[in-house]
Amino acid sequence: MSLSLSRSRQDYLKALLALGGQSRVVGTSELALKLDVAPPSVTNMLRRLAKDRLVTLAPGAGAKLSSAGQREALRVVRRHRLLETFLVERLGLDWSEAHEEAEVMEHAVSERVLDALDRLMDHPSEDPHGHPIPDASGRLERRALHPAAALHAGEVAVVREIRDQDARRMARWKAAGLVPGAAVRMRSVDADDDVFELEVAGRALVSGSEGLEGVLVERRRDARTKG
Amino acid sequence: MSLSLSRSRQDYLKALLALGGQSRVVGTSELALKLDVAPPSVTNMLRRLAKDRLVTLAPGAGAKLSSAGQREALRVVRRHRLLETFLVERLGLDWSEAHEEAEVMEHAVSERVLDALDRLMDHPSEDPHGHPIPDASGRLERRALHPAAALHAGEVAVVREIRDQDARRMARWKAAGLVPGAAVRMRSVDADDDVFELEVAGRALVSGSEGLEGVLVERRRDARTKG
């Protein structure tokens, strides 16, 4: 039942999901940038994916995932995140290493191996970055996430995802305890000077809003801070 | 330092190693058969591998591995066998499943992940089939193996490898305890009628020589049988 898609096709679907899911038409160059290929290659591939009804073309504008396309993309994401979790938890790899490795391995593991890994790790619900892992039938937990900079002074939240390109910054954050699952409290916000003081594990972390762009948090109802 | 070889190239090198190593020129059709491709594809690929000095061409006859080629082939074999071991020992896959999976995954895992797996399993020296695993620098334990049918009556040996295409036969053997590491004793040999009676775990296993072709054993000096 599950199509057999080439590595390239899987990568395109995954990128489409990341950039807009089924809800938004993603532009050709946007996709080209993400995948690090030239725009004509994208036009080309989108047409082929459309022929297989995995995407819906928006001529002159790009394309968006079809239901089938999204389903396949979620399978790839599941593979990626389960592998990443395994690589970090069981093999002791670093976050960023694990990501690179999973990028390749996600195209080489079968359902069989994946299920076994899932069992071995007792069906984890999120990967080491805090991203939710789609379940075996492709369902993905939905979360309301906000950049940390959106928190008001005094507000409490739980870090859910760390999205960042800068490896040094990520390492610094990690050392400071700013990792998925960590509780944080916004101590103060100075909107004029763009200075944010975030409390992590009892210590303060001062940053501009740009720096907090990649820290996605889930708001907490109650305002009690922990630790 | 380690070349980056495409999946296909790695498969060719691995097949060349399996069919003759560095010591024998392997014929074009022989290789084609093993890899399940057409002979002209082999001629073609061998030329490309020769350009990279991974094989030495024997024009009109095929090719054999160069030192560099053998080194690369051994790296692939190491990957394959370590993965297979992991899949069987840690993920609980069946032998034959594990083989198929490893066939794909061997091209997708990096040295980094491989080393971590190796550590996790405490540097196994052989895979679940009993094949020796090359060490990190590519050295492969050398063994004097013989088909089980070569044993004399009364002789004792240890099963080292099971090479067989027939899944049902392999399953039967496995159930009977005929697995790598098992001690066996040749109870009787009837060369005229081609009937061999092999003792495995105290029970007799009767077979023709063809059936024992894929059972490779290591002869034992002492003749005491165990179990």
Add this chain to the structure above:
DNA sequence: GTCGATGATTAGCCTTGACTAACGACGGCG
């Protein structure tokens, strides 16, 4: 209302690795 930038597309080409069909060389057998 036209200019120019932005972004998508067309056209044409490249590489990898496979295929079929046809050709050549060689060895054994009648």
Add this chain to the structure above:
DNA sequence: CGCCGTCGTTAGTCAAGGCTAATCATCGAC
């Protein structure tokens, strides 16, 4: 001694995916 089967190779195609250079459409600014 010639014929045929086996085996390798040549020649010509194909599909996937990528690329560059050039073209086209559209939208905002002037």
